[in-house]
Amino acid sequence: MKFFVDTAEIDAIAELNDLGMVDGVTTNPSLIKKSGRDIIEVTKEICDLVSGPVSAEVTATDADEMIAEGRKLVEIAENIAVKVPLTWDGLKACKALSDDGHMVNVTLCFSANQALLAAKAGATFISPFIGRLDDINIDGMDLIGDIRAIYDNYGYETQILAASIRTVNHVTQSALIGADVMTAPPNVIKAMVNHPLTDKGLDAFLADIKAAGIKIL
Numbered sequence: 279m280k281f282f283v284d285t286a287e288i289d290a291i292a293e294l295n296d297l298g299m300v301d302g303v304t305t306n307p308s309l310i311k312k313s314g315r316d317i318i319e320v321t322k323e324i325c326d327l328v329s330g331p332v333s334a335e336v337t338a339t340d341a342d343e344m345i346a347e348g349r350k351l352v353e354i355a356e357n358i359a360v361k362v363p364l365t366w367d368g369l370k371a372c373k374a375l376s377d378d379g380h381m382v383n384v385t386l387c388f389s390a391n392q393a394l395l396a397a398k399a400g401a402t403f404i405s406p407f408i409g410r411l412d413d414i415n416i417d418g419m420d421l422i423g424d425i426r427a428i429y430d431n432y433g434y435e436t437q438i439l440a441a442s443i444r445t446v447n448h449v450t451q452s453a454l455i456g457a458d459v460m461t462a463p464p465n466v467i468k469a470m471v472n473h474p475l476t477d478k479g480l481d482a483f484l485a486d487i488k489a490a491g492i493k494i495l
């Protein structure tokens with residue numbers, strides 16, 4: 279499974295990237311706002327750091343403007359994936375930009391039909407938002423499963439990018455269902471290492487190391 283990190287914070291991306299945990303990055307307008315940085319500048323810095331796809335989201339809602347913004351965003355670096363919303367205009371922009379040979383991430387996906395449309399419009403990535411469905415008492419994992427089945431039925435190559443991941447269990451479930459990629463905030467990726475039995479076991483080993491005076495160096 280590919281891991282994308284869902285942030286525009288350079289230090290957090292760099293830390294995970296040094297460990298080989300970063301196959302790509304996703305940003306959105308809220309994450310850019312949180313970073314307090316200029317979108318072009320911060321996106322360029324991310325692309326200098328990470329060789330995999332870096333999603334940068336358009337701000338327009340009209341297809342022609344989205345296409346123009348997308349063409350500007352792809353000038354930042356070769357690994358830019360233009361992020362467009364799952365609207366009719368967004369699908370038009372997806373088709374035009376993917377026909378140009380650019381990677382497109384279709385975002386704000388909340389239904390299997392939307393995902394089907396995105397695949398037909400040539401999306402590189404479809405981003406179903408798990409956490410935001412959970413927020414309204416709909417199991418986001420069912421959507422990931424439905425999209426996986428539909429894409430496999432017809433051989434669509436659009437990659438399922440499980441997004442709006444809020445918990446470590448979302449990561450496990452997405453991986454079990456077969457999402458191609460997951461994007462999660464740095465704290466969720468780092469929390470995946472935690473297990474109480476690891477902590478308990480390490481405490482016991484440390485006590486024995488001290489009691490026996492075991493030394494290696």
Ligand code: E4P
Pocket residue numbers: 284304305306385405407409410441442443461
């Ligand atoms: C990533 O591409 C999405 O924009 C992001 O995962 C949304 O997450 P949120 O629902 O926690 O804001």
